[in-house]
Amino acid sequence: MAPRANWKGFLRLSLVTCPVALYPATSDTEKVSFNQINRKTGHRIKYLKVDAETGDEVTSEDIVKGYKVDTDTYIEVTKDELDEIALDSTHTIEIDEFVPKADIDNRYLIRPYYLVPDGKVGHDAFAVIRETIRSMDKVAIGRVVLTNREHIIALEPLESGLMGTLLRYPYEVRSEKEYFDDIQDVKLTKDMLDLAKHIVEKKSGAFEPELFEDHYEAALIDLINKKRAGAPIAAKAAPKTGGNVINLMDALKKSLASEKDAAPAAKVAKETVREAVKGKKPKKRAEGQREMLLPISGKGGKEAAAKPAPKEAAKKADKPVRAPARAKKAG
Secondary structure, three states: OOOOOOEEEEEEEOOEEEEEEEEEOOOOOOOOOOOOEOOOOOOEOOOOOEOOOOOOEOOHHHOOEEEEEEOOEEEEEOHHHHHHOOOOOOOEEEEEEEEOHHHOOHHHEEEEEEEEEOOOOOHHHHHHHHHHHHHHOOEEEEEEEEOOEEEEEEEEEEOOEEEEEEEOOHHHOOOOHHHHOOOOOOOOOHHHHHHHHHHHHHHOOOOOHHHOOOHHHHHHHHHHHHHHOOOOOOOOOOOOOOOOOOOHHHHHHHHHHHHHHHHHHHHHHHHHHHHHHHHOOOOOOOEOOHHHOOOOOOOOHHHHHHOOOOHHHHHHHHOOOOOEOOOOOOO
């Protein structure tokens, strides 16, 4: 099942226009998620929309949007009124300007999307726009409307397509001054900086995101599989702390020494992971975590969760297979 586009419309640079589709470049659907359940019955909790004063349930047709102006005072805004102020450019990404990528403050970045030609027509126009941006070594700035809200989007070439990154408006970015004003201006010696640089050099390497491991996600899956298999859950030992740093120079020297000792083992471990990643066959699509978990026999609840799983199912938990992820709508 092919991923579903969050948005379809047109990309326009002056008089050059082509149909395009926008797809999310990231996904959280692979992560383990939880439902809230009743401890006594094992049933899932259901939420109802109720009147805050009367406690009566309110039907969907009687619910409208309201802007709070004072305690218990709201300005009601109807759907027709919102439709009246809807932007005309809901189906067009119009490129307004080109800027150097270095000029975009990282704090303004929200989330990335993939922009591709939509259908069999318009590939020539799409290529013209893409290669124009590439040749100028700049980022195209445009606007796109998602869920009735207008967003600034920065477009840059990515292989044969375009990557569009939503940007925040200035009023959404807080000034750093209110946080940094109390930081003390300290004087550092050259020896301290040299030692710190040596530590950085020992830890330096190439950016390889495929080697990143989500330890918490792995621990969650292991916990759930153990509970489903009826295995005992061992209490985690308290982490060891290094204590308070009394002398900064001594701490830097000890850090450098520990990095030298740990470097060979860390290098071997990283090479092992890298080779394992290279040895895996490439997957055609994103995968989810659902099939990583052992199946439960029965209807669920406490009895099912505590029931030991067959040996075959327990073995599958060691090397779980992920299920296909579903594309999310932009919000």
